Amino acid sequence: RGEGRTFARLLETLLKNLREIIPKAFSSDEYKNQRQILIDEHQKRHRQILQELEREALEEGFAFRMTSMGPILVPLYEGKPMTQEQYLALSEAEKEVIENRRQKLLNRINEVFERIHQLEMDLKNRVAELDTRIADFTITPLFRELLERYADFPEVTEFLTSLKQFTLSYLHIFRDSQEAPAQPQHLAPYQRFQDPFLPFKVNVFVDNSATETPPVILETHPTWTNLFGRIERRAFMGTYFSDHTMLKAGSLHQANGGYVIMYFRDLIVNPGVWEGLKRVLKNREIRMEDPFEHFGLIAPQGLRPDPLPFDAKVILIGDEYVYRLLTIFDEDFRDLFKVKVEFDYEIRKSQDIVTAFACFIRRLCLEERLLPFDRSGVAKLLEHAARMVSHKEKLTTRFGILRDIILEADFWAREERAERVYDRHVVRALESRKKRLNLLAEKIDEFIKEDVLLIDTEGAVVGQVNGLAVYDLGDFSFGRPSRITARTYLGRQGVVNIERESRLSGRIHDKGVLIMSGYLGYRYAQDKPLSIAASICFEQSYEGVEGDSASLAEACAILSDLAGVPLRQDIAVTGSINQKGEVQAIGGVNQKIEGFFRACKMKGLTGTQGVIIPKSNVQHLMLDEEVVAAVREGRFHVYAVSSVDEAMEILTGIPAGKRKEDGTFEEGTLNDLVDRKIRRALELLQRLEGRPEGEKPKEERRENEEQRDQQ
Incomplete structure (x- = not known):
């Protein structure tokens, strides 16, 4: 070396x-x-x-x-x-x-x-x-x-x-x-122009004299010349000439014997570089070529250095989507890059990890010459790191965002002429960032306050429930309530998703509606056909609807309309369900709770308002301090449920009721009211169709006859 x-x-x-x-x-x-x-x-x-x-x-x-x-x-x-x-x-x-x-x-x-x-x-x-x-x-x-x-x-x-x-x-x-x-x-003019002692000039192509460990090169701009080196030229008498002192090493030369790190997206935007890198890895040698020659263009004649051996590890950083594309469509990728390492966006909290986070804050303060952080400031930043991943026992590993917050908190501390960065400075930095990004959230809150968007936060209504949605703007996300209504009537169409019919529904939302239909059939159509039709709709929704986190709210709205029992409008609902009626975890639970809390706060907190969430989401609660204080004081509530029955009992105040041995439900319960409604609908349909009780419909008889004919 x-x-x-x-x-x-x-x-x-x-x-x-x-x-x-x-x-x-x-x-x-x-x-x-x-x-x-x-x-x-x-x-x-x-x-x-x-x-x-x-x-x-x-x-x-x-x-x-x-x-x-x-x-x-x-x-x-x-x-x-x-x-x-x-x-x-x-x-x-x-x-x-x-x-x-x-x-x-x-x-x-x-x-x-x-x-x-x-x-x-x-x-x-x-x-x-x-x-x-x-x-x-x-x-x-x-x-x-x-x-x-x-x-x-x-x-x-x-x-x-x-x-x-x-x-x-x-x-x-x-x-x-x-x-x-x-x-x-006999020498060419440019040779007479050159230093006569040029052969004694050594071009130290790569110098590792100051390093004690294998070189680690981070190439942030992997162009052809930056990666594979370049041959410089000088102009003389209308032509160009070069010599060995004009050879400049690329990142691959500098990384020989060590490691070179690149971002894959930066790599592929430079034409020809990806194919050139693969040739280096295949042949284990670096050949210095003029980029003009590589692309078939005419280039001034110059040196053609011998290829140099290559022995280094190439590390590409990219997202999972790019990795899968390369694995599928590039035959060489799997042969050349055999080790895949996934960097988790979160890490489980422990004393060692908390200490490491504190060291990260301290090191950044020293490097950027920031004010030191008080322990309250560190604690508040750790709290936000947990909130970013919506988990009480985990912390985010997105250190770039944390760095920006630290820098802004330092700014506000200096504005106060404080000697340290305290929790209030971190809070102000977070509020300032939110203020710069939440224009859309403020507009929606304004529409709710002015009743442009109809949201009830008091009273009870049959077939109507407040669902919750999350808007993800990339660098900022927020929740808002959305009115969901359901109407049931005689028919055999099943559940009609108005969003799907109007092509505003995504595939996951459609799946959630179908799962909910399966749950209704599983629960209430074991001894009879489900002789009802239902329509569900997100009111005042003019953009696409995606996700299955509203399937619990949609099921509650349909059951409310079937039973004729009103649902509390001071409680919003979020959660997905499976075909057994179990409530499953959803994403954005903190934003959803805070979104409904803002709506209730604008219309006036009554002390009875709250949100129903899946029980499996309790571990993800990292709510805003204002919401936590309201819950602690009894002015707002968070209910964790594990089934549709539990949610309906909270929304209606009526016991759900269990199924008896004869297939009916306990009398006077919510499920009994739903079951009776379905049975009455079946009797009415049979009378309207003019056939004895228990006889199959004409359409079903016709399908059976066609199947027998085919057999």
Whole structure:
């Protein structure tokens, strides 16, 4: 760990030493003497060749001269250069002889100059060999030290060997500027523009020198370049160039040997990144590619780094819906991501958990420089954490929301110039948040107060009950009462759900109505057909109705209308039922109770008002302090029931009654009144249809005959 940074420093030191010792080696007397010997030897041979050429020219009657235009042969006459007049006075035969000799000498001159060129090349090579020998002797100890240090890393030793060869091949860039020739002309313009010592520059791609544990990278913006790295470029003379120092690591490189964490929704909104990540996980290597090339676009040519091995754990954070979609529709997902961890939105309360919550508050106060929390403030925040999950024995794990509340409570404490954050500051923060979000709730309360929405909170009415609904606005939810009415009449249609007929009912609500119909048949149609029809309706409801939490209230309204017994309007009802008449738990119980309490408060508390809830929801009660105080003082009531009979007894004040051995119910009870109503309805239907008692209806007889014909 951290060896890359060390290696970079060692190469910096190596380059510094090379730039110091190489010029010294080439400025030494020993080197100069050896080099001068080679030059003197070359010049001696050069003079000998020219002298021999001059002698041959004299023998042929020519004088040999070297000019800036090249070699010149001048014919001689009596040992002196021939003048133009003398040459013109010669006969044609004599001129021809001179020209033949000149041509012969020119051929000889070409041969001699070729030989001279070979001598110069030989000198250049011998000087280069001398330079290389001197430089190699000088730099070998420096490179040997590094090679011994990194002997266990073959790729590093190979690089150092090539770096030594580069040094020997480009000695001119290390020598004194007076002796250093221009850079080779065969290099491209951008190469001459680059730092000549670029091979000695180490790009520390990933530096973990400061970490003692495996790296953990949280990538909040997983674009292609942020994840897989990028190759930067520079513009020069209308083109782009890049080198190894322009390679920038991505999150996957930084997480090698550790963990990288990403939010899946951020991942999939960036085109191509998901498929690229899967390739990395399949091949266990990271290939740096230009995003333009990945999408089939034309990109400037640049580096193509070798793929790097990848060994890290990838953690994706997302919701259950996304996980299921990937599991079903992406074949690679299950093979690549084999471990699923679910983060619960709630945690069971214990002393250790309460202590951990207090530590969380303390740590946040230190990090954000907030006022310290008093124990009353911590207790109030814990109470709200339990209310958020609607459970007395559990706390929420949505720490982001708690953080916002802590920050706002600190603000109100500072407004009071308090030294600590107390419970009153937390309460004010919660009330302020509620005030900013509850405009719709205030409008509905206003409609109830002005009787625009008809809600009775006193008296008793047959076939009418106050149900309770919850409006979930995402960041805020509240409850409100809703009038539910039921009307029964002769017929065989069963229960007619007006919401369903008007296409305002959801599937779960429809299921609840069907379950309620099953309960009515189970309870009252064991020895006779259920010869009634009933219609139920959410009055003044113009939006969709969903959920089965109103099935208890709907059943009570139907039974009230069948028995002709009025239901108390000062008590609201919530809860779902099964086909056996057992009351089941529902959601939003606190919001529903508080919603009806607000309605009663606006119309005036009488001391008899309250709400019926399922007994299994008692553990979820985390009511507002005002409601708790009203219940404690007897001004408001919460009734927990486990069956339809218990709810009806509270709403009507009449015993429900048990079934006797003959199939009827105890006389004078509520169930007896319902049973008698159904029996009278059956008798009336039979008389209206004109058939003896016990005879099947025509429709039922026709269906039986058709079944026999098919058999």
